[in-house]
Amino acid sequence: MNEKIFTLPITEQLTPFISQRNLEELPVIVVSHPKVRAAIALQGAHLLTWQPNGDEPVIWLSNNTPFQKGIAIRGGVPICWPWFGPAGHPSHGFARNQPWQLTAHDEDENSVILAFTLKDNEQTRKLWPHAFTLIARFRLGEECEIELESHGDYQATAALHSYFQIGNISTIKVTGLGEHYIDKVANGIESQQISDLVFTGQTDRIYTQATACNLIQDPVLQRTIEVNHQHMSDVITWNPGVKLSCSMADMTDDGYKTMVCVETGRISKPLIASGEQPARLAVKFRSRKNS
Numbered sequence: 001m002n003e004k005i006f007t008l009p010i011t012e013q014l015t016p017f018i019s020q021r022n023l024e025e026l027p028v029i030v031v032s033h034p035k036v037r038a039a040i041a042l043q044g045a046h047l048l049t050w051q052p053n054g055d056e057p058v059i060w061l062s063n064n065t066p067f068q069k070g071i072a073i074r075g076g077v078p079i080c081w082p083w084f085g086p087a088g089h090p091s092h093g094f095a096r097n098q099p100w101q102l103t104a105h106d107e108d109e110n111s112v113i114l115a116f117t118l119k120d121n122e123q124t125r126k127l128w129p130h131a132f133t134l135i136a137r138f139r140l141g142e143e144c145e146i147e148l149e150s151h152g153d154y155q156a157t158a159a160l161h162s163y164f165q166i167g168n169i170s171t172i173k174v175t176g177l178g179e180h181y182i183d184k185v186a187n188g189i190e191s192q193q194i195s196d197l198v199f200t201g202q203t204d205r206i207y208t209q210a211t212a213c214n215l216i217q218d219p220v221l222q223r224t225i226e227v228n229h230q231h232m233s234d235v236i237t238w239n240p241g242v243k244l245s246c247s248m249a250d251m252t253d254d255g256y257k258t259m260v261c262v263e264t265g266r267i268s269k270p271l272i273a274s275g276e277q278p279a280r281l282a283v284k285f286r287s288r289k290n291s
Helices: 002-006 123-128 239-249
Strands: 010-013 020-023 027-032 036-040 045-051 101-107 114-119 131-141 143-152 154-160 163-165 171-176 180-183 189-192 201-208 214-216 225-231 234-239 259-274 279-289
Touching: 002 020, 002 027, 002 036, 036 114, 036 131, 045 123, 045 143, 131 214, 143 259, 154 279, 201 259, 214 239, 214 259, 225 259, 259 279
Parallel strands: none
Antiparallel strands: 010 020, 020 027, 027 036, 036 045, 101 114, 114 131, 131 143, 143 279, 154 259, 163 259, 171 214, 180 189, 180 201, 201 234, 214 225, 225 279, 234 259
């Protein structure tokens, strides 16, 4: 799927490194830069892929997901807002299903900067009765930086629901998550973890004492992905395991083997936006080869 995005016909060349294309029903902003390739769907301001020059793709995208208007994309980095999980309908909020506007862009020899904006409209007010302005900013280069800035007067839960490409779920480990977590697979019971996280089946956890930097250590792809969180209260980890993966129409039966979610969240402590004080949630990724 990553390669397909970069071979799509160009509908508009915005700058030497930035173009707009169509992926099935969805317009996509594509970055082809000497140091990085990336793509962001206007629906949801949804990062689909990020690949520094010389590296394997760092972001996982399902081969089975439909790219249709109003349908959530499986993979990439969905923006879950203004609620996380099944707290409302649709699950994980409406921001990822709404069309955003590309409102700013810039580029230099090291990176490309993009900004997308979503404002409340008739459809969002039926789902959530608040006025708001969301701005999603991306700096795409050898590192990937994402910032969500939310303006208005409200509380909201949110997550940057990052899916990462890995060699095999059975061989990776995630460090820096802390001890305490809420186990959503076990009906929300609170549990303790002493060592690093390894995956032995379906996993869905909210870590409430995680450090600001998590490492995804991947011996198969021989790399470590750094996930640096900002303004977070929680880190969510997710892998569907074989049974759930086989039941999901937008994921291949073995899709769970090559992905893991390590998400930057505000679940236990909601974002608070008020007056001139916007709420922020941000993350930075970096991939490095293991020595």
